[in-house]
Amino acid sequence: MGFVVHPEKSVFIPTQKLVFLRFILDSVSMLVYLTPEKALELKQAATDLFNYKNPTIRDVAKVLGLIVSSFSRIAYGPLHYRYLERDKTTALKTSEWNFDAKMCLSSQAGEELKWWIDSIESASNPIT
Numbered sequence: 001m002g003f004v005v006h007p008e009k010s011v012f013i014p015t016q017k018l019v020f021l022r023f024i025l026d027s028v029s030m031l032v033y034l035t036p037e038k039a040l041e042l043k044q045a046a047t048d049l050f051n052y053k054n055p056t057i058r059d060v061a062k063v064l065g066l067i068v069s070s071f072s073r074i075a076y077g078p079l080h081y082r083y084l085e086r087d088k089t090t091a092l093k094t095s096e097w098n099f100d101a102k103m104c105l106s107s108q109a110g111e112e113l114k115w116w117i118d119s120i121e122s123a124s125n126p127i128t
Contacts, residue, residue, distance in 0.1 A: 083108035
């Protein structure tokens, strides 16, 4: 087929669990779940953002990126980020697209962050 094998990126020993892009792929149970490190990083980032009084838009965008990348493994995750996204977009328009500008989070965005902080524990466990 013309594929070139990259020895550093390949796994030559048969395995039933493989870490790929910070997800664990389990071929026995046919499940995909977050690595504990990714779950901890997301929880810490959400906690830090929740405790900031006036974060930068860039800080909010970083946490949103972590949240969105975890959607596939966190039940109901896509229901708990829209206020954060709306606040970020509004702040970007107000600041003339300056990601280093400070912004305020709405109370609804704070509730969404709290939901992520409380719900991430289940993310590192496999779900069907």
